Amino acid sequence: xxxxxxxxxxxxxxxxxxxxxxxxxxxxxxxxxxxxxxxxxxxxxxxxxxxxxxxxxxxxxxxxxxxxxxxxxxxxxxxxxxxxxxxxxxxxxxxxxxxxxxxxxxxxxxxxxxxxxxxxxxxxxxxxxxxxxxxxxxxxxxxxxxxxxxxxxxxxxxxxxxxxxxxxxxxxxxxxxxxxxxxxxxxxxxxxxxxxxxxxxxxxxxxxxxxxxxxxxxxxxxxxxxxxxxxxxxxxxxxxxxxxxxxxxxxxxxxxxxxxxxxxxxxxxxxxxxxxxxxxxxxxxxxxxxxxxxxxxxxxxxxxxxxxxxxxxxxxxxxxxxxxxxxxxxxxxxxxxxxxxxxxxxxxxxxxxxxxxxxxxxxxxxxxxxxxxxxxxxxxxxxxxxxxxxxxxxxxxxxxxxxxxxxxxxxxxxxxxxxxxxxxxxxxxxxxxxxxxxxxxxxxxxxxxxxxxxxxxxxxxxxxxxxxxxxxxxxxxxx
Amino acid sequence: xxxxxxxxxxxxxxxxxxxxxxxxxxxxxxxxxxxxxxxxxxxxxxxxxxxxxxxxxxxxxxxxxxxxxxxxxxxxxxxxxxxxxxxxxxxxxxxxxxxxxxxxxxxxxxxxxxxxxxxxxxxxxxxxxxxxxxxxxxxxxxxxxxxxxxxxxxxxxxxxxxxxxxxxxxxxxxxxxxxxxxxxxxxxxxxxxxxxxxxxxxxxxxxxxxxxxxxxxxxxxxxxxxxxxxxxxxxxxxxxxxxxxxxxxxxxxxxxxxxxxxxxxxxxxxxxxxxxxxxxxxxxxxxxxxxxxxxxxxxxxxxxxxxxxxxxxxxxxxxxxxxxxxxxxxxxxxxxxxxxxxxxxxxxxxxxxxxxxxxxxxxxxxxxxxxxxxxxxxxxxxxxxxxxxxxxxxxxxxxxxxxxxxxxxxxxxxxxxxxxxxxxxxxxxxxxxxxxxxxxxxxxxxxxxxxxxxxxxxxxxxxxxxxxxxxxxxxxxxxxxxxxxxx
Numbered sequence: 001x002x003x004x005x006x007x008x009x010x011x012x013x014x015x016x017x018x019x020x021x022x023x024x025x026x027x028x029x030x031x032x033x034x035x036x037x038x039x040x041x042x043x044x045x046x047x048x049x050x051x052x053x054x055x056x057x058x059x060x061x062x063x064x065x066x067x068x069x070x071x072x073x074x075x076x077x078x079x080x081x082x083x084x085x086x087x088x089x090x091x092x093x094x095x096x097x098x099x100x101x102x103x104x105x106x107x108x109x110x111x112x113x114x115x116x117x118x119x120x121x122x123x124x125x126x127x128x129x130x131x132x133x134x135x136x137x138x139x140x141x142x143x144x145x146x147x148x149x150x151x152x153x154x155x156x157x158x159x160x161x162x163x164x165x166x167x168x169x170x171x172x173x174x175x176x177x178x179x180x181x182x183x184x185x186x187x188x189x190x191x192x193x194x195x196x197x198x199x200x201x202x203x204x205x206x207x208x209x210x211x212x213x214x215x216x217x218x219x220x221x222x223x224x225x226x227x228x229x230x231x232x233x234x235x236x237x238x239x240x241x242x243x244x245x246x247x248x249x250x251x252x253x254x255x256x257x258x259x260x261x262x263x264x265x266x267x268x269x270x271x272x273x274x275x276x277x278x279x280x281x282x283x284x285x286x287x288x289x290x291x292x293x294x295x296x297x298x299x300x301x302x303x304x305x306x307x308x309x310x311x312x313x314x315x316x317x318x319x320x321x322x323x324x325x326x327x328x329x330x331x332x333x334x335x336x337x338x339x340x341x342x343x344x345x346x347x348x349x350x351x352x353x354x355x356x357x358x359x360x361x362x363x364x365x366x367x368x369x370x371x372x373x374x375x376x377x378x379x380x381x382x383x384x385x386x387x388x389x390x391x392x393x394x395x396x397x398x399x400x401x402x403x404x405x406x407x408x409x410x411x412x413x414x415x416x417x418x419x420x421x422x423x424x425x426x427x428x429x430x431x432x433x434x435x436x437x438x439x440x441x442x443x444x445x446x447x448x449x450x451x452x453x454x455x456x457x458x459x460x461x462x463x464x465x466x467x468x469x470x471x472x473x474x475x476x477x478x479x
Numbered sequence: 480x481x482x483x484x485x486x487x488x489x490x491x492x493x494x495x496x497x498x499x500x501x502x503x504x505x506x507x508x509x510x511x512x513x514x515x516x517x518x519x520x521x522x523x524x525x526x527x528x529x530x531x532x533x534x535x536x537x538x539x540x541x542x543x544x545x546x547x548x549x550x551x552x553x554x555x556x557x558x559x560x561x562x563x564x565x566x567x568x569x570x571x572x573x574x575x576x577x578x579x580x581x582x583x584x585x586x587x588x589x590x591x592x593x594x595x596x597x598x599x600x601x602x603x604x605x606x607x608x609x610x611x612x613x614x615x616x617x618x619x620x621x622x623x624x625x626x627x628x629x630x631x632x633x634x635x636x637x638x639x640x641x642x643x644x645x646x647x648x649x650x651x652x653x654x655x656x657x658x659x660x661x662x663x664x665x666x667x668x669x670x671x672x673x674x675x676x677x678x679x680x681x682x683x684x685x686x687x688x689x690x691x692x693x694x695x696x697x698x699x700x701x702x703x704x705x706x707x708x709x710x711x712x713x714x715x716x717x718x719x720x721x722x723x724x725x726x727x728x729x730x731x732x733x734x735x736x737x738x739x740x741x742x743x744x745x746x747x748x749x750x751x752x753x754x755x756x757x758x759x760x761x762x763x764x765x766x767x768x769x770x771x772x773x774x775x776x777x778x779x780x781x782x783x784x785x786x787x788x789x790x791x792x793x794x795x796x797x798x799x800x801x802x803x804x805x806x807x808x809x810x811x812x813x814x815x816x817x818x819x820x821x822x823x824x825x826x827x828x829x830x831x832x833x834x835x836x837x838x839x840x841x842x843x844x845x846x847x848x849x850x851x852x853x854x855x856x857x858x859x860x861x862x863x864x865x866x867x868x869x870x871x872x873x874x875x876x877x878x879x880x881x882x883x884x885x886x887x888x889x890x891x892x893x894x895x896x897x898x899x900x901x902x903x904x905x906x907x908x909x910x911x912x913x914x915x916x917x918x919x920x921x922x923x924x925x926x927x928x929x930x931x932x933x934x935x936x937x938x939x940x941x942x943x944x945x946x947x948x949x950x951x952x953x954x955x956x957x958x959x960x961x962x963x964x965x966x
Contacts, residue, residue, distance in 0.1 A: 475602070
């Protein structure tokens with residue numbers, strides 16, 4: 001089972017899109033409906049114009065493309081095609097993908113692209129085959145290939161790149177010095193005063209960090225006021241101490257990066273704003289890779305201050321070599337896609353490649369070898385309670401002091417209530433009670449009556465957001 | 480201070496200094512942190528900030544001093560099977576594909592769950608808020624407790640889902656069932672029903688007091704006078720008002736049904752026939768009532784008048800009075816409404832047949848007026864109205880929706896078969912695409928399990944895309960009936 005109605009509902013941008021898609025579930029409206037038997041379906045939907053819209057969907061990751069001019073993503077045509085596939089009442093003619101489908105497949109950067117490119121390209125390494133032909137990086141590397149035929153031009157280009165890198169390094173260091181000054185100013189005035197005027201205090205420094213090309217640090221500082229204000233008033237000063245301390249820690253670590261372990265050094269550089277392209281990571285022979293069956297244990301998306309929607313998919317590979325991974329995608333808010341292709345409970349076979357870090361977490365799908373399938377069962381969790389999960393968090397925090405969100409996998413915990421607030425507690429350790437995110441005060445309330453729960457949550461340093469749980473009563477999934 | 484500093488010391492010594500500001504309270508962090516930072520370090524305050532921040536990150540959140548007691552679940556209702564949970568949430572949840580909680584399908588599902596003594600899964604309660612709110616009383620004590628979760632503890636009360644009510648346990652049931660129990664008891668033994676209500680009266684909230692008083696509507700007699708007079712000082716204005724209306728309908732010197740008196744003043748009596756003189760009755764409308772306003776005026780004016788007492792006041796038998804009023808459109812309509820409310824099927828049919836014309840709008844009024852009748856009479860009269868509309872070709876889905884709300888159950892298999900074969904079915908099938916759901920949802924909700932296959936066959940002509948919720952509703956009902964021993 002690849003597509004199902006729950007997934008289609010989750011993907012739909014709004015109810016109107018679903019209603020509109022429902023009206024297109026007639027085979028008569030589709031002159032062409034076909035599939036390649038390998039997870040790709042496509043069709044032509046007869047719209048109001050003479051030319052039908054061309055719609056293609058990759059079942060593995062719910063990637064889609066339609067030629068209609070709708071600003072909703074996915075549009076009704078894409079949803080209708082998925083819907084017909086999910087219901088299985090309409091026959092999809094088996095066949096080879098037409099050229100327009102192949103064009104789309106070669107351009108996209110989805111997880112199934114690796115396999116597709118592998119088919120299309122001559123035999124080579126997976127990473128090499130995974131390079132997206134249509135991506136910007138590929139275009140640049142294509143240009144480089146042309147330059148490579150001219151050694152002088154290549155030398156000039158390399159020198160230019162090095163100059164650019166050095167300029168940026170210098171700009172970042174200057175920006176970090178200003179950041180230290182700014183932090184000292186905040187300390188002079190007092191953290192309590194900073195909390196009272198966090199947005200105003202951060203604004204100019206954010207701009208300065210942007211100018212200094214420390215983009216990730218700028219985004220982190222930009223979102224600091226909203227993160228502080230999402231906490232209770234009593235917790236804000238303490239959170240401000242933690243957060244501002246991390247800025248100086250990152251700045252110092254960046255200045256001393258040459259003395260750091262390579263993984264930590266790469267991690268610091270990413271935290272400041274240096275990025276590693278998808279293609280470079282896939283091609284990196286030293287990058288950590290992990291293959292196996294991955295469970296989607298949590299999904300989350302939030303809008304950042306820079307108008308990008310940050311979409312997170314948390315994965316868990318159970319059994320021996322159990323580990324978590326985080327897939328991160330960013331899309332412009334204007335695209336309106338509010339859901340990623342994965343849903344909690346899905347599983348798929350894939351090889352992931354991880355960004356360098358002392359605590360490798362962020363990853364990309366290098367190759368997906370099976371389409372994602374729905375699973376109603378919880379993944380097999382480690383035989384550990386909440387206290388053990390906390391210890392694992394402390395270890396990770398020790399290895400990576402700027403650790404952000406962290407997955408907690410636990411067994412035998414209890415949800416307990418104090419007034420309106422919920423806490424995730426370990427019956428064996430009375431002093432361990434993690435506050436549950438206040439926006440789950442209602443949705444997680446039934447868990448308080450459910451007895452011991454096994455589950456998964458994402459801890460952000462202040463609160464835990466339970467994403468799924470299992471109790472004697474049944475399975476609970478975050479709405 | 481020398482040596483290593485604990486997280487606690489960092490918190491108690493350094494954090495206050497950082498919060499207050501180092502400009503106001505210059506602090507020698509090198510001395511405070513005992514060598515962790517060299518003296519004269521220009522970044523000592525920043526380093527103190529980092530150290531303190533990291534120490535705080537390793538700190539476990541402080542647990543609350545106490546937790547609320549865990550409320551025990553009421554085990555009288557079984558949860559829907561795990562496999563049905565997603566279907567139920569999709570159709571009746573808050574998601575993008577859900578139907579309105581007021582929809583007939585939602586009511587139909589609540590009734591089916593009530594019959595099967597099932598409830599939605601507690602983990603799905605937060606996703607089905609609207610549905611639970613609209614039908615809480617049918618969905619069991621756990622749902623009622625969930626809906627009451629925001630209330631102050633003194634407002635909350637435990638509900639019990641008792642399968643068979645009797646005089647000893649009726650007051651523990653949920654409000655709607657209590658009202659129905661008292662209505663039934665009132666029909667059997669009016670005094671006993673009043674005694675039951677009197678016994679619990681002082682402990683109940685205003686809403687429930689009003690419901691219980693409404694349940695005493697039928698069979699009012701002088702024996703109720705003392706109780707009703709005692710309600711003159713009730714805290715709830717709605718209860719006082721209803722008690723006053725009841726009092727005014729009681730016979731005797733104190734009882735003076737003002738509503739009866741008022742309509743009697745507007746009924747003009749005459750005679751017709753040459754050899755045998757027959758009485759005629761005519762209703763004189765107030766001059767201010769113009770056009771179609773007479774419908775509301777009639778419904779309002781005769782609301783507190785019973786057919787029997789009007790007949791007595793006219794010195795006629797009910798049947799004679801109905802015949803005498805037949806030529807008058809307004810009065811015959813009033814007679815029909817009163818006859819349906821009285822619940823005698825023979826008289827009600829006579830009144831309906833006596834009307835000079837079938838009035839479409841009256842269906843809704845009649846169906847509302849029979850809501851408090853005992854189930855058999857209610858079913859018979861509702862089906863009578865449906866059959867009449869079916870024969871006239873005027874049956875509408877809106878009327879069927881009202882029938883469903885009135886019956887709270889399915890139509891008889893025979894009538895459903897008639898509907899499926901009626902010309903009106905073809906008309907509904909040809910309705911514009913967007914209207915199919917509104918048209919067929921009431922039919923689906925009124926269909927018994929025995930006729931569901933026939934309805935499915937009839938619906939096969941409709942594009943499934945347009946009636947998907949109806950089909951999903953049937954799928955859920957089929958599955959529920961397999962698991963519930965009560966169906």
